[in-house]
Amino acid sequence: MGSLSNHAILLLSCPDRKGIVASISQFIYEHNGNIVHADQYTDTEKGQFFMRIEWELDDFDLERKEIPEAFSPLAQQFQMKWMLCFTDYVPNVAIFVSKAPHCLYEILLRHSSGEILANIKLIISNHPDLRPVAETFGIPFYFFPITPETKSDIEKQELAVLKKHHIDLIILARYMQILTSEFIAHYPNRIINIHHSFLPAFVGSRPYHQARERGVKIIGATSHYVTPELDAGPIIEQDVIRVSHRDSVEDLIRKGRDIEKLVLARAIKLHLENRILVYENKTIIFDT
Structure with a gap:
């Protein structure tokens, strides 16, 4: 660091x-x-x-x-x-993931190089797939499989782990689960998500499929704070990349992954450096 x-x-x-x-x-x-x-x-x-x-x-x-x-x-x-x-306080961070590794790798590599100053205390996932990544970087990995019937109980277990480690910030690095409002209430403006779309366009799942069907010429990614309203929290960072009619859905996903990990990393850095003020579901970013 x-x-x-x-x-x-x-x-x-x-x-x-x-x-x-x-x-x-x-x-x-x-x-x-x-x-x-x-x-x-x-x-x-x-x-x-x-x-x-x-x-x-x-x-x-x-x-x-x-x-x-x-x-x-x-x-x-x-x-x-x-x-x-x-500035000498280093926040405690938890990363939530599912199966996609690109955002997780980006965070861990930037953390290893000292670009992201944080204590990454743990990684939580609803799948076991990324446990080897956590082990490679020496970070504790918690596997919490979730079903609609167990969601409430699992979130209570997750919150207990987060409290034990005194977590200041939660990063959703392509965590493909919707957090409940009860969970979010414990970390207002302290849960950062990356959405694989240039919000407010193409909210929800399968945004690249929606973009392909609409014939867009740019795709993007949006990092935002999580609120109970899906994909509608205060936006921290966004970016875009050009695409064409020749691009398949797979091409859009590949290009989108590149932009997703960069946008999320920028948003995390802004938060950790205390450069964000939230006001009426918008953000004021002091980035100079």
């Missing part, structure tokens, strides 16, 4: 008004902090302000546990919704 910086990150949203940036900057300055990154966006239609600001903690005169209380009066003044993160 790469080296970890000793920085704090503040993600916030609030009604737009004058003085927000100045007040936050002044707060950091007064406590001897040095700002290293700052990005902001204003939704003029909604009158809403969004910001991500990062500063060094080496000379900051507040202990980490003291920052929330010290910042609260300012947050209340501007009616902020806010989250404080630290």
